[in-house]
Amino acid sequence: MNWKYDPRPVDGKPASNTASAELYYHMFYDPVIYQEAADKLTESLLTIKKKLLENEALTEQEEELKEKFFRNDKEKGLIIVNRRVDDYLKYKGFRVLVTDSEKDPVKAWTAYADRWRVEDAFATLKDRLGCNRIRCSDNKALQGKTFVQFIATGLSLMVRSRIRCYMKENKKAGKLNLVYESDAKILQVLNNVMQTRFNHGYYFDEVAGKKIKYFEALDVRVPGAGPETPEEVPEEPETEPLLGTDIEI
Structure with a gap:
């Protein structure tokens, strides 16, 4: 889009908008952000409903949520209006990134x-x-x-x-699209690959589905599901470090 703006704004004077710049608006959808917002709202609404059933006092914020998402039904009493919840969560997963260069x-x-x-x-x-x-x-x-x-x-x-x-x-x-996956999220998914050790070696739990793709993307060998015996590593002779020697890692 072509954005017009005032290059030298002055307080109290109307904007001249004589300068312009080309901007790019990039829209992204993140289902994780949407789900987090949905879970948070659901938990809050259920807490409100529980407090009302037990005749407990609501906080100021809970009162606002009650007015916004609840209505009184003649037969069912106080119920959550799903349409209002859907409207509130409609754009929660969307993010807009504005740039003038990319x-x-x-x-x-x-x-x-x-x-x-x-x-x-x-x-x-x-x-x-x-x-x-x-x-x-x-x-x-x-x-x-x-x-x-x-x-x-x-x-x-x-x-x-x-x-x-x-x-x-x-x-x-x-193949698997990992452009928008964060490092922390990928490592968190792989963090529950369990290893069991015993007297003669160890074995890993079965790795399947998306985890295999993550290992492939990281160029790391997928741990096998069967028992494996660690290879014996020959012991290196102990040496004393020389003072003043540069070490490259």
């Missing part, structure tokens, strides 16, 4: 997601590791915290890089 929707979303990951990484450093106010007992603990975050960030970058390569190579192959 026409391709996938590239625009990828750039937005990458910038958001940078912000999330800083939030992790500040909130989870407490790096906005260092609360470590000594320098060794601080170094440990920072190193753990460094490893986690590196793994996250590897996951995203492999997903991009997979999508680029299989764009026309009709």
Whole structure:
């Protein structure tokens, strides 16, 4: 769209709108966001109904929800109006991304997601590791915290890089579309692949469906369902590190 705007707005004066710019509006639908909103609303409405049946007082916010989504029925009493719920949730899964530089929707979303990951990484450093106010007992603990975050960030970058390569190579192959899947969501799905160890080895639970596609996208071998014996790794002789020697990882 062609957006007209005032390049030099002044308080108290009407906008001139003499300048213009070409903007791109990208619309995306995320079923996860929709479902989260639906679950939250359903839980709130059921809580209200339970409180009313038990003659408990409602909060101010619950009173507003009651007026908006309930009605009195002569036979059934107070009921939830499904049409109002549907209207409220109608656009909950949609997101609009505005840009003046990228026409391709996938590239625009990828750039937005990458910038958001940078912000999330800083939030992790500040909130989870407490790096906005260092609360470590000594320098060794601080170094440990920072190193753990460094490893986690590196793994996250590897996951995203492999997903991009997979999508680029299989764009026309009709395979799993992972463009809008977050690293955290993919790893969360794979996090419940259980391993059982015993005296002579170990085995994994069966991996099927979407999980197989995730392993394929990450270029990681799918764990087998049968017993496997770990390969014996020869022990390396212990060596003392040389001071002043650079180590490349």
